[in-house]
Amino acid sequence: MHGIDNDYLFSLKNYNKAKTYMNINSSNDEVINFYWDGLVNESLFGAAKVWVSATTNSQMAGVFGLRRILNVIHNKEVYLISHSRGASVVLSSLVNPSLRESEIKRAENAHHVDFTNAETLLENNNKIYSIMLAPAIGKIDFTLDNNQLKTFTPQLKRMHITINDTDYVLGKGKIGFLSRSLIATDFGYKKDLYDELSKNYTFLEETDFSGQDSHEFREYITNSKFVTILKEFKLAK
Numbered sequence: 001m002h003g004i005d006n007d008y009l010f011s012l013k014n015y016n017k018a019k020t021y022m023n024i025n026s027s028n029d030e031v032i033n034f035y036w037d038g039l040v041n042e043s044l045f046g047a048a049k050v051w052v053s054a055t056t057n058s059q060m061a062g063v064f065g066l067r068r069i070l071n072v073i074h075n076k077e078v079y080l081i082s083h084s085r086g087a088s089v090v091l092s093s094l095v096n097p098s099l100r101e102s103e104i105k106r107a108e109n110a111h112h113v114d115f116t117n118a119e120t121l122l123e124n125n126n127k128i129y130s131i132m133l134a135p136a137i138g139k140i141d142f143t144l145d146n147n148q149l150k151t152f153t154p155q156l157k158r159m160h161i162t163i164n165d166t167d168y169v170l171g172k173g174k175i176g177f178l179s180r181s182l183i184a185t186d187f188g189y190k191k192d193l194y195d196e197l198s199k200n201y202t203f204l205e206e207t208d209f210s211g212q213d214s215h216e217f218r219e220y221i222t223n224s225k226f227v228t229i230l231k232e233f234k235l236a237k
Contacts, residue, residue, distance in 0.1 A: 011035060014217045018081065021227050023237045032069065036061035036089050056106065058085050062092025063118045074124045079131065079235065083217040084169075087135035087161075087187070091142075094121060094128070095150050098143065121153055130159040131229060133220040134167055134209075138184025142197060149200050160205040160229055162220065163191050169215035 015033045024031060036058065066089055070078065080090050091097070096118065108114060142150055164170065170189035186193055191206075198204040207225055220226060230236035 011217075014083075014221065017218065018221045018226075021221070021230055021237065022235050034061075034066060034069075034086075034089070036065060036086070058088035059092040059097040059115075060113055062089040062094075063096060063115065064113055066090070066093035067119065067121055070126070070128075071119065071122045071124065073126055076126050078126050078128045079233065080128065081131045081133070082135070083133045083220060084136040084215065087132040087137045088141060090130050090132065091137065094152055094156060096120075098140065098145050121155075123153065123155065126155045127157050128153070128155045129157055129233060131233065132159065132161040132188065133217070133226070134164065134170060134215055135161050135188040136170060136185040137187045139187070139193060139197070140184060141187070142201075149197075152201070152203075156203055158205060158233075159201070159203050160207065160232070161194065162188055162209045162225075163194060163206050164209040164212060165189060165191070166210050166213045167215050168213055 012033070019031065066080075070093060080093075082090050088097075096115065144150055167189060170185045187197075191208075194204065194206050207229055209220070209223060209225060212219060212223060227236050
């Protein structure tokens with residue numbers, strides 16, 4: 001799952017590059033490129049507009065797209081590799097997002113989908129592993145409306161994230177003037193949030209990418225640490 005502000009061809013190049021590092025058995029393995037958003041922009045303010053739309057779009061893509069795929073898979077090992085806001089697609093596929101009433105209404109009116117009656121994730125005896133590169137999500141993505149932490153399916157075995165305090169996009173909370181109006185992205189930026197959540201979620205793991213200042217998908221997958229992560233999951237060549 002790619003992040004926002006990527007068109008089809010740009011995402012395809014990155015998907016294909018990531019595959020070159022993986023040990024894929026064409027007889028036994030199935031690879032799905034999940035295109036969930038095609039919004040692109042040409043300016044800083046355009047990026048803000050795209051981001052506002054992408055926050056809800058990513059949740060819809062998880063609930064009504066990726067979850068449907070997961071629900072037809074049985075007794076398999078499933079590896080979900082995401083970049084940036086693609087992390088929201090993954091989380092939303094596993095457990096419903098907490099949405100404001102205005103967001104629910106907008107989804108109903110603009111996209112004709114009903115979050116309140118969405119099909120739940122089925123317990124299909126899968127083993128789900130998540131690798132989140134530069135996850136552009138925050139604590140709100142892990143909490144219910146009553147501020148209690150969400151409960152995830154026991155099918156989720158590992159969630160490995162990158163933490164990068166030099167990623168200028170994820171760091172908008174400290175350096176960006178738009179941060180006050182945009183949803184938090186500090187899960188992949190602040191080690192303290194990871195430390196807080198890992199006390200409750202034993203499936204969490206992290207790799208420090210600090211020192212890489214780019215947020216680009218390609219920069220994350222060409223970082224040697226990405227291959228190291230793949231090796232930990234026995235996915236590397």
